[in-house]
Amino acid sequence: MDFKGEIADKAAKITKKIELYLPKEEGFQKTIFSAMNYSVIVGGKRIRPMLMKAVYDMFEGTSEAIYPFMAAIEFIHTYSLVHDDLPAMDNDEYRRGQKTTHAKFGEAMGVLAGDALLNYAYEIALKAFEVDSSNKDAIIKALKVLTQKSGVYGMVGGQVVDVESEKTSNSVITREKLDFIYRLKTGALIEASMMIGAILANASDKDVDYIEKIASKVGLAFQIQDDILDVVSTFEELGKPIGSDEKNNKETYVTFEGIDKSKEDVQSITNEAIDLLHSFNKNDKFLEDLFVYLVYRNK
Numbered sequence: 001m002d003f004k005g006e007i008a009d010k011a012a013k014i015t016k017k018i019e020l021y022l023p024k025e026e027g028f029q030k031t032i033f034s035a036m037n038y039s040v041i042v043g044g045k046r047i048r049p050m051l052m053k054a055v056y057d058m059f060e061g062t063s064e065a066i067y068p069f070m071a072a073i074e075f076i077h078t079y080s081l082v083h084d085d086l087p088a089m090d091n092d093e094y095r096r097g098q099k100t101t102h103a104k105f106g107e108a109m110g111v112l113a114g115d116a117l118l119n120y121a122y123e124i125a126l127k128a129f130e131v132d133s134s135n136k137d138a139i140i141k142a143l144k145v146l147t148q149k150s151g152v153y154g155m156v157g158g159q160v161v162d163v164e165s166e167k168t169s170n171s172v173i174t175r176e177k178l179d180f181i182y183r184l185k186t187g188a189l190i191e192a193s194m195m196i197g198a199i200l201a202n203a204s205d206k207d208v209d210y211i212e213k214i215a216s217k218v219g220l221a222f223q224i225q226d227d228i229l230d231v232v233s234t235f236e237e238l239g240k241p242i243g244s245d246e247k248n249n250k251e252t253y254v255t256f257e258g259i260d261k262s263k264e265d266v267q268s269i270t271n272e273a274i275d276l277l278h279s280f281n282k283n284d285k286f287l288e289d290l291f292v293y294l295v296y297r298n299k
């Protein structure tokens with residue numbers, strides 16, 4: 001099996017595990033369960049739980065507590081996409097080739113499905129205490145990372161600055177602000193995923209800090225690649241060569257640095273992350289391949 005096949009296989013296995021934690025579609029509030037389940041099951045690359053498990057395996061983790069956290073991080077990621085697609089934000093009707101949650105269930109249910117997934121993620125993460133009562137300190141540390149990286153000092157904070165930067169269209173966004181947005185909006189959940197993998201495998205605080213640094217590079221390279229893919233698909237849709245004068249209405253890494261420099265930076269930031277990873281002197285082959293796959297993905 002080639003690496004792409006291996007990734008697809010792992011993603012399918014992760015989906016099966018995650019599905020076990022989804023709510024039953026019953027009761028008077030059945031619609032919200034359907035909307036939550038639809039949002040999670042409709043697709044996604046499962047990158048965050050995959051990174052979490054890969055780091056966990058690298059540190060030779062053995063606690064079953066990893067599984068509720070893998071589900072929780074994917075539920076938080078899913079809520080962020082559901083809310084990002086709402087009319088008040090990006091107003092998208094399709095994601096992953098399917099109707100977005102609000103387009104299928106209505107705007108109110110879109111808001112509620114996002115709220116529900118976020119809260120439910122913590123309900124599921126707390127199940128880690130039932131699964132492994134011998135690892136309480138690590139689970140508390142993991143919960144702290146999960147809550148902080150998702151909130152106003154993490155993903156939500158990044159999204160706030162991103163939304164404000166779009167609204168004030170005549171204010172010029174600085175590279176410093178763009179870096180802030182990328183580090184929080186995209187990077188924070190990737191950092192949380194990898195840090196939690198290390199924490200639950202009982203890695204030292206020093207190693208967890210190091211993993212955070214590596215993850216921050218992976219998150220940045222991942223977001224720049226997302227910008228590159230966006231530009232490439234926009235120009236393909238317009239039938240124009242990449243780099244022609246079409247002005248994008250949103251500042252991105254590509255509008256700041258140009259497509260060629262952006263591609264170079266994806267490569268050099270990924271190499272930095274891989275070099276740091278090697279310094280653990282552990283079996284990191286899968287993680288290294290995963291970093292490369294993530295940043296050179298085409299969707």
Ligand code: GRG
Binds near residue numbers: 155159299
């Ligand atoms: C609404 C609080 C709140 C946050 C939204 C995630 C996000 C912040 C916005 C979505 C838009 C976007 C392009 C974010 C950057 C991160 C990113 C590339 C998300 C997509 O992640 P993938 O590629 O998605 O892992 P799949 O579909 O594979 O799950």
